[in-house]
Amino acid sequence: MIDWEKINREVVTALIDVKATPQQELGFNAIAHKICQFEEVKSVSLISGTYDLSVEVEGKTMKEIALFVAEKLVPIDGVLSITTHFILKRYKEDGVLYEENQDDKRLVIAP
DSSP: OOOGGGSSOOOEEEEEEEEEOOBTTTBTHHHHHHHHTSTTEEEEEEOOSSOSEEEEEEESSHHHHHHHIIIIITTSTTEEEEEEEEOOOOSEETTEEOOTTOOOOOOOOOO
């Protein structure tokens, strides 16, 4: 697991909630597959609740993600509305807790 905040890598991650109109006999699958085709998209999930799809996107800047939303995501037929959430800091990811001043308990591997 890599804590990307500790290396010099400029990446902005956003979670985008998408409300869409399901297509007859296809449901949300056609819209989800269109969204999956974009290089910026890291994951797409069908979700319950107010929105239908959750899309994780990465870009170099917030502006780059905003342009992706405006120019690529919103124009997709069937997309009704979106809400974008930028990830500011991760505390836990994939079961790994990020803690400052945490003792590293991994064993040293040497050739």
